Amino acid sequence: MNSLSYALLGMLVRKPCSGYELAKMMEVFWQAKHSQIYPLLSKLEEQALLTSENVEQTGKPNKKIYHITESGRQILKNWMSKSPALPVTRDEFLIKAYALALTELPTAKRLFHDRIAYYQTTSENRRAKIASIIEESGGRVPEFGELQFGRYIVHNRKLKMEEEEIAWCKWVLSLLDPNETN
Amino acid sequence: MNSLSYALLGMLVRKPCSGYELAKMMEVFWQAKHSQIYPLLSKLEEQALLTSENVEQTGKPNKKIYHITESGRQILKNWMSKSPALPVTRDEFLIKAYALALTELPTAKRLFHDRIAYYQTTSENRRAKIASIIEESGGRVPEFGELQFGRYIVHNRKLKMEEEEIAWCKWVLSLLDPNETN
DNA sequence: ATTCGCATGTAACTAGTTACATGATTTA
């Protein structure tokens, strides 16, 4: 049982999903590839933490919908109360920021402008996502105990992070050229 | 050449270091283990991106100090101007937050309180680190072009992130118990 | 015409972790 296993179980608590859907939903945590997800789902099914159901489709490939079992739910709940492993962020951009003295000013500025553009896009998508969660919850913020609560707080965390990144980039740009308004 | 290679080159631009020191300094980016770092340093030396110097010590084990070469510097500079790979954050805590509905309220609250405690410690260390960088720069904020600039902005990014995490945890706690002041 | 979305899988590889191995000095 690695953290990806728990992530999959966690998403299946909310609703039964196909591997394909899970791969897309994994974006909130980190982007696991389908080549890692599919074999893991099989393994979790072998361990009876999941069951699967084949769904025939027309015009689209058939799919396998996974459901969490009671023992899957138990294992997840158990793991929940243990103190989590330290987070790891692997971000090449920080290496570039660290070694910034090596580049020319225009290159440095471009790096930060591109970063802002990227996070502007992701944060807009994030706001739309949060709005859709609120909509799904009948137009109000989900409360603890409701299935949507976890999703709601996690996407909010991500949004904050994305907005913070933009703010930091703007701060660095202001240091890069003290005379201009970026 | 993977991102860890560039991270090592980047840190060696600032000053020559031993593998042991580099392993500790890697904390700003992510915590790479020495078992990954030592063999990589050898490989980078084979490729002539680094040179090493043996330093005999008394009372302590001897060490190998690595220096970046001109071609190492060139390769790093070249990589700098390319657009960076997307950041990846693997954080088990987010999985727990997502599946929060599965736990009882006291467990949920403990999870967030522990998280706050952890980031309170790291953010205090971070502030000390930033203060020491400013001190090293003669008591003022380093400017673009100075070697310390990159370190300064990166540690500031980390500090913001840590403070944001605490703020988010407090927000979640306020949702968990709307009647108490956390 | 080509690319995108749907959908699932395996094979080969690279990256990262844990454990093994050693050993003196310093601090709690």
Place this chain on the structure above:
DNA sequence: TAAATCATGTAACTAGTTACATGCGAAT
């Protein structure tokens, strides 16, 4: 006296990525 710091390395393993493989329907 137990643990932490300094210091470097290898072996065995797990986790994650890239590439291979297939194929229809819809949109551009």
